[in-house]
Amino acid sequence: MENLMGLLRIHIHRGINLAIRDVTSSDPYVVVRMGKQKLKTRVVNKNVNPEWNEDLTLSIADPNLPINLSVFDKDIFTLDDKMGDAEFDIKPFIEALKMRLEGLPTGTIITRIKPTRENCLAEESCIVWINGQVVQNMFLRLRNVERGEVELQLQWINIPGSRGL
Incomplete structure (x- = not known):
């Protein structure tokens, strides 16, 4: 516990215009990896615009x-097909948390992160103060595939007894 900073809740909202891998x-389903941790969403059958609305929680040390986020197409008789991947950095989100902002009006934008080649x-991702919490919304463009995006939201969970931020 002493190495743990806290938990990062990743709300996997939906996929947008994902690639067709069956007829x-x-x-599709999503796999999220960070270090040795690996989490996945449920499969949404026959849908290139799936709504997962699932929370996955990573321990952050x-x-x-x-x-890393990867999207796969679930197959029954063969290996699942990869439908693209994306990577994102939580350092700007952690920096916003460290500001210890309190009492801001809900909806206040703390930081904007512009899309780059890296x-x-x-599209632009905003870190926002919502109802007493720092939240980041993202649309990630999938790489290594012809098309597709995944919409997600980050939220922080403090853990009593962790080293915190």
């Missing part, structure tokens, strides 16, 4: 590690 559609952002 007419795909059966080293905020310098990137978070990140997988499809």
Whole structure:
């Protein structure tokens, strides 16, 4: 516990215009990896615009590690097909948390992160103060595939007894 900073809740909202890997559609699910941790969402059958609305929670000890997100098409008789991947950095999110902001009006934008060649952002990502919490919304453009994006949201969970931020 002493190495743990806290927990990062990743709300995997939805996929947008994902690649077709079966005859007419795909059966997508998302795998999130950070260091040795690996989490995955449920499969949404026959949908290239799936809504997962699932929370995956990672333990954060080293905020310098990137978070990798991969989308796969679930197959029954063969290996699952990869439908693209993305990587994102939580350092700007952690920096916003360290500001110890309190009492801001809900909806206040703390930081804006522009899409660049180095990140997988499809559009500007804002770190926002919402109802007493720091939240980051992202649209990630999938790499190594012809098309597709994943929408997600980051939220921090403090743990009593952890080293904190």
